[in-house]
Amino acid sequence: MVIDCGSALRGDAGSRILSPFLRGIGVRKVDILVLTHPHEDHVGGAAALLDEIPVDEIWIPEGIPVEAFGDSVAKRAFRVRGKSAGDAFSAGGASVVVRSSAPGDRWGANGPGRGRGVNERSLVLEIRYGLVSVWLPGDVEQGPDAWGPERAGERRIRFLFLPHHGSPGAAPDAWCRAAAPAVTVSQNSNCFTRRNLVPSVQDFFLENGAFTIRSDGSEAFCETNRHAQDLGVPLAASLARGGKSC
């Protein structure tokens, strides 16, 4: 399963990153491509991926027209499935569950592909494997209500991908309180080049004993307190030494 494809605006993430990565790890076919919502930075790379690697099934939020995801998806409409809360896919002992595609229909009010209403329609996903739960809230900005109620016995080791790339407008602090994650991931280049996109969240982590790792894919920086110095460890060298330098 592949979840979102990145942008095609400044170099096509589909052909430049995603397809080479998948081929490099031996993937010759994708069972399910999930497109969480029809914003370019999530679906732009889908055209190249669909051209280069066979995809069995494409998941989109139920109720959003397939045409909103671009011509390459629309011409494969026979492979597209609209998904909503409770839908799931299992393989290899892991399962991926749709927690929600946010309530309300603001699609019409905002027009295809425009406006924050589209973010709120993101597919919110959970990956479950053993005791581990990975929270993938897409770009929702309504806060952790989008996750829905936790049930007794829910997985206790949580990895949280902050919604909307860690945007301060997507209530990252509320998501952290709701998930109490072991690991939080914020996907935004500003986290690397400007120390952190959400300083208040980083301060909270550091003041409570967490450490942070930032990487642009070639280098990794670690911080264990607010005033720690960057170590500037080349990632390849760090990995070659077992990753302990960071």
Ligand SMILES: [Fe+2]
């Ligand atoms: Fe978005």
